[in-house]
Amino acid sequence: MPRPLNHDRPQDATIEIEAPGRLHMGFLDISGSIGRRFGSLGVGLEEIVTHIRLRAADRLEVFGPDAARARQAAEAITRSLGLELPAHIDILKAIPHHAGLGSGTQMALAVGTGLAALHQIDLSLEDIATTTRRGARSGIGIAAFRESGLILDGGRGPETLVPPVISRLQMPPAWRFLIILDPHHQGLHGTPEMNAFSLLPPFPEDDAARLCHRLLMEGLPAVMEHQLKDFGDVVSELQRAVGDHFAPAQGGRFASRDVADTLNFLEAEGAVGIGQSSWGPTGFCLVANEEHALALKASCEKALPQAQKLTISIGTPRRRGAIIKTQGALV
Secondary structure, eight states: OOBOOSSOOOSSOEEEEEEEEEEEEEEEESSOTTSOBEEEEEEEEEEEEEEEEEEOOSSEEEESTTHHHHHHHHHHHHHHHTBOOOEEEEEEEOOOTTSSSOHHHHHHHHHHHHHHHHHTOOOOHHHHHHHTTOOSSOOHHHHHHHTOSEEEEOOBOTTOSSOOEEEEEOOOTTOEEEEEEOTTOOOOOHHHHHHHHHHSOOOOHHHHHHHHHHIIIIIHHHHHTTOHHHHHHHHHHHHHHHHHHHHHHHTSSSSOHHHHHHHHHHHHTTOEEEEEOTTOSOEEEEESSHHHHHHHHHHHHHHOGGGGGSEEEEEOBOOSOOEEEEESOOO
C-alpha cells in the first residue's frame, strides 16, 4: 500500500500545466532493419493543448474531460513510487481522444509533472513516461512536452527507455498547418493497435534507407533554409510510404475517407506536406503563412460538403514546450 509522504503536504499552492499536442509525421524504419525500430518525425502545436490545474487535497480527485485517463496516470505513478500523492486535479482542456494528436502522452506527462511539483518529488519526464507506459514507439510527444519544435527521434534500440531526440529545429515562424479532425472516428489504439503492428509485414529496408536519406539531406536542410515545398515533398513521401504500409490495418492510406478527400482537395489547391498524424484520423497539410491557411480553410468549407462534418483548424508550429506555472507556497 502507498505510504504517506514524510513532509507536510502543500496547503496553498496551485500548479497549472499546459501541455502541447503534436503531429506525428511518420516513422522512418518501422521494422528496425539495422537494430533500431521506428524513428519518428513530428512537431508540437501551439493551439491544441491539454491544460490542467492541481492543488492540495486529502485524496486524489480528478474532474473534467478525460478524467479517467488522468486518474490512471496518477495511480500508476503512485504505485510506482509507493507514496500517497493526494491532489485535486481539474482538467480545464483536453486534447481530443485517440485522434492522433498525442492526447494520452500529454495527459500523463502533465499529471506526473504536476504531482511531482505539488509534492516536491524529483521525477523526470523519462520516469513519468516509463511509469505511465508512454513513448513505447515514438518519442515525439515526450520531446514536444520538453521543448517542442520540429523533432526527429532515433527510435528504439534493445536498451532504449525513451527514444532519443537526434534533431530539434525551429520551423519558420510564418509556416502554418491546416489540421483536419474527423470527430466521428478514432484511430487505432490499445490492443487493436498492438495487434496491427504485430500483423504488418516487414517495412522494406530500401524504403527506410530512402526516407532517411531524403529527410537528412533534403527535408531538414529545407526547414533551415525556409524551403516550404522541398520540406513538404519529403513529408508527403514519408506519409505515402507509411500510410500504404499501414493501409491493411486502417482501411487505406488514411483512416477517414472524408479527411482523405479534403486533403486531396487541399493538395490540388497548392498545400504541401500532406499526411495523417499517427493512426489518425486527423490529417494535416502545410502552407506558407496564416493568410494562405485562412484562404484554404474557407475554400474547403465552401467547396466540400464533407467539410461540414469535419473540424478544420489552423496550427502553428510550437516553439516552446509545456508551460508550468506555480502560484502560492509549497510547504
